[in-house]
Amino acid sequence: xxSLRRIGNWVSTATALxxxxxxxxxxxxxxxxxxxxxxxxxxIPGKGPLKLADIEKWLADPANHVILTPELPLxxxxxxxxxxxxDKNPLTKAKIxxxxxxxxxxxxxxxxxxxCASCHHPDExxxxxxxxxxxxxGQLGGRNSPVSYNRxxxxxxxxxxxxxxxxxxAIGPIANxxxxxxxxxxxxxxLKKIPGYVVQFDKIFGTKDFTxxxxxxxxxxxxxxxxxxPTPYDYAARFQPFKQFTAEDIAEFKEDDPxxxxxxxxxxxxxxxxxxxxxxxxxxxxxxxxxxxxxACHVGANLTDELYHNLGVGMxxxxxxxxxxxxxxxxxxxxxxxxxxIRNVALSGPYMHDGSQKTLMEVVEHYNKGGTPNxxxxxxxxxLKLTEQEKQDLVAFMEACTGSFPxxxxxxxxx
Numbered sequence: 379x380x381s382l383r384r385i386g387n388w389v390s391t392a393t394a395l396x397x398x399x400x401x402x403x404x405x406x407x408x409x410x411x412x413x414x415x416x417x418x419x420x421x422i423p424g425k426g427p428l429k430l431a432d433i434e435k436w437l438a439d440p441a442n443h444v445i446l447t448p449e450l451p452l453x454x455x456x457x458x459x460x461x462x463x464x465d466k467n468p469l470t471k472a473k474i475x476x477x478x479x480x481x482x483x484x485x486x487x488x489x490x491x492x493x494c495a496s497c498h499h500p501d502e503x504x505x506x507x508x509x510x511x512x513x514x515x516g517q518l519g520g521r522n523s524p525v526s527y528n529r530x531x532x533x534x535x536x537x538x539x540x541x542x543x544x545x546x547x548a549i550g551p552i553a554n555x556x557x558x559x560x561x562x563x564x565x566x567x568x569l570k571k572i573p574g575y576v577v578q579f580d581k582i583f584g585t586k587d588f589t590x591x592x593x594x595x596x597x598x599x600x601x602x603x604x605x606x607x608p609t610p611y612d613y614a615a616r617f618q619p620f621k622q623f624t625a626e627d628i629a630e631f632k633e634d635d636p637x638x639x640x641x642x643x644x645x646x647x648x649x650x651x652x653x654x655x656x657x658x659x660x661x662x663x664x665x666x667x668x669x670x671x672x673x674a675c676h677v678g679a680n681l682t683d684e685l686y687h688n689l690g691v692g693m694x695x696x697x698x699x700x701x702x703x704x705x706x707x708x709x710x711x712x713x714x715x716x717x718x719x720i721r722n723v724a725l726s727g728p729y730m731h732d733g734s735q736k737t738l739m740e741v742v743e744h745y746n747k748g749g750t751p752n753x754x755x756x757x758x759x760x761x762l763k764l765t766e767q768e769k770q771d772l773v774a775f776m777e778a779c780t781g782s783f784p785x786x787x788x789x790x791x792x793x
Contacts, residue, residue: 443472448602451605463545488559519557522731537715537731566593574792612781662775675758688712
């Protein structure tokens with residue numbers, strides 16, 4: 379029989395790997411918030427457009443200005459040490475709420491028709507189920523809309539990483555002529571005509587003369603709270619340490635170690651409530667195995683290396699999009715684009731930077747053939763020689779990486 383002490387140590391170590399505490403040691407003044415849960419993104423209580431009195435009442439509550447320490451959900455929590463941006467731009471309920479309003483407000487665009495959510499909508503996996511992003515006047519961009527969730531674990535943004543922070547990304551589309559078509563100056567001027575926004579910027583940032591940088595900080599704060607919940611894959615991973623134990627071991631837990639027994643029961647119940655299919659389990663073995671080696675790029679808690687790779691996508695045309703090269707000017711970066719997360723990827727098709735692949739099966743087929751040959755093709759791209767069943771299994775695993783999104787209010791904006 380495995381000794382109880384060794385079992386306890388093993389489970390404690392495994393749990394620590396799955397749930398990593400954030401930041402420095404908590405103090406009495408710290409307030410921890412579990413991202414992905416509760417009413418954090420549901421807006422100021424009430425119904426209908428936000429009246430100035432509603433906003434002022436909200437801002438008068440000191441609890442809405444306390445700095446929050448985020449706790450990530452199971453799965454993502456293993457990457458907590460990689461949380462980015464909150465040291466310079468701390469989370470508060472008031473700032474999150476201001477960012478939420480700006481994210482869904484079409485008044486960020488020159489003709490009042492396009493919001494951040496127009497290309498990154500909660501109903502479409504925080505992307506858009508169109509090949510390219512749609513801007514004012516029906517203009518189409520040249521790239522697929524990247525997802526806006528799990529950005530709390532990400533530094534550089536956009537497919538080519540041209541924005542060095544989430545704050546910089548948030549304000550980029552506002553001044554893009556084929557997206558929101560504004561200028562930063564004109565946009566800020568328009569915001570200052572809306573009393574409900576003016577009082578929020580004044581209270582949160584200490585100035586009525588706010589700038590576009592303050593806008594970026596608010597939107598980024600909201601976006602950092604858009605995180606994916608636990609998936610069948612995460613629940614299976616949490617239960618994995620218990621698989622080595624016999625019925626006799628479990629009985630010993632029940633008698634001598636109630637905390638470990640409770641953890642076992644909860645982990646078992648969650649795997650039954652959120653099961654992985656046999657196909658998904660086979661796909662997981664392929665995904666993490668040396669032969670298919672998806673984790674050469676899709677690695678870590680968010681299943682992305684946050685780096686740039688040439689997969690050959692779109693490189694067989696006369697003037698291909700050169701991606702990261704346009705930012706870095708490094709020859710090796712020609713045709714390279716940022717690795718997207720696998721989490722909730724089943725909800726955010728079409729795929730790749732150009733939206734050319736409509737389904738996850740098409741994505742698997744592209745990898746299976748080793749990408750499209752070109753001078754800068756990543757050395758990680760090799761023919762995989764997958765069977766039809768293996769292709770289906772990989773898709774099933776990616777679908778098993780789907781978790782919940784936090785509840786969010788898409789309306790309720792300042793009058």
